[in-house]
Amino acid sequence: MARGRVYKSEVKVARDTLLLQGTNPSLDAVRIALGNTGSKTTIHRLMKELEAEEVSAAELAGEAVSDVLQALVGQLAAQLRHEAEATVAAGQTRADSQVAAAQAEATSLTRQTREASDQIQRLQTTLDAARQTLAATEQALRERDTVIVGLQERLAGLERQLGEREAHLISVETKHQQARDALDHFRLASKEQREIEARQHEQAVQALQVELRRATDSVATKNDELLTLNRDNARLTEQAGQHDKELREARRALLAAQERAAGTEALRQANQALEQRVSQVTADLEAMRREQTMAHMQWDAERSALADALREARAQGERWGTIEALLSSLQPFPQTGTAPST
Structure with a gap:
């Protein structure tokens, strides 16, 4: 300071x-x-x-200085001039050396200046090329920025889609777990249901076997009854034929008696007796015909019942085969961690 x-x-x-x-x-x-x-x-x-x-x-x-002092002052002045001249000469020599060095340095600087100018020219050319490259690079950077912006937008969209996909995946995994739990529950319920159905099937098979035996017995009984009815029908048919024959004979006798009894009381009484006989035979014949009709109707009913029993037996056999096939198709699934393929 x-x-x-x-x-x-x-x-x-x-x-x-x-x-x-x-x-x-x-x-x-x-x-x-x-x-x-x-x-x-x-x-x-x-x-x-x-x-x-x-x-x-x-x-x-000056007023008190003596001649000696003046002479001394003169000598000092001369010495000072000599020293000053020597100093000046030395300074001139140094100045000449400095001028020569300066000239050499100026020449060197001129050469360096020309080289620098050439280098500057080259650098200017390089700079122009670099500027062009820079302009192209800036244009490419702008285009790349545009591409980057588009890619960033696309990336944001992909990230949103990824988030939605992850959410959907979580939902699907949840649904898959629920489906797996439901499948396990279904397997357990199916197993229990198959066991129940197996027991019911065994009971149904036993019941069908009982019914089949009953139906077989009933068919055998109906066959016996049918044979009996056929024999009765043959017997009744034979009796009806015999009664028809007797009726024809009675009618012929009645006609003959009527012809003979035209003039006599005895013939008339005989005619009445014959008429009563004819009436009785006719009544018997009608009763036999009604019995034969009833027998035919019973025979038809028994034959229809037998046919129904046979059809029922065949239906029971078909149901039994269907239940057997159903039970065969309802075999337990393999106890694995995945659902059976369809």
């Missing part, structure tokens, strides 16, 4: 130092030698005061 105050002695030392160095003690040079301290106005004032004091001191000293 610069000080706020500068002393005259400091200004004098700085000025004398500049003079010894061969530098013009200007205001700026003195201030620089002071370390850029103090204001220029103060330094200028102090330098004027020093000059005034030195002039005054020189005038006072």
Whole structure:
């Protein structure tokens, strides 16, 4: 930090130092030698005061200086001039060397400048190509950004679809588990149902066997009854034929008696007896015909009942075969973790 105050002695030392160095003690040079301290106005004032004091001191000293001192001063002045000339010559030599070095450096710099210019030209060409490449790259980047935006939108859609798919998968797994539980329940219920149906089938088979035996016995009984009815029908038919024969004979006798009894009471009584006999035979014949009709009707009913019993027996046999096939198809599923394939 610069000080706020500068002393005259400091200004004098700085000025004398500049003079010894061969530098013009200007205001700026003195201030620089002071370390850029103090204001220029103060330094200028102090330098004027020093000059005034030195002039005054020189005038006072000039009056009392002896010839010896003047000679000494002359020698010092000559020595100072000689040293100054040597200093100047050395400075000139150094300056010439510096000028030559500067010229060489300028030549080198000129060459370097031309090389730099060529390099700049090449770099400019490269820069133009790079700019074109950059423009193409920026265009490609913009297109890629567009593609990326589209891909991001597609990715978002795929993520939504994935979420929906996962939710659907969870729902399907839940439904699959429910179906598996339902299948297990169905298997258990089916097993119980098959056991119940097996027991019912055994009972039904036993009942059908009992009914079949009953039907077989009934058929045998009906066959016996049918044979009996056939014999009775043959007997009744033979009796009816015999009664028809007797009726025809009675009618012929009646006609003959009527012809013979035309003039006699005995014949009339015989005719009446014959008429009663004919009436009785006719009544018997009608009764036999009714009995034969009833026998035919009973025979037809028995034959129909026998046919029904046979049909029922065959139906029972068919139902038994159907139940057997159903039981064969209702074999238990294999006890595995998966449902039977259809």
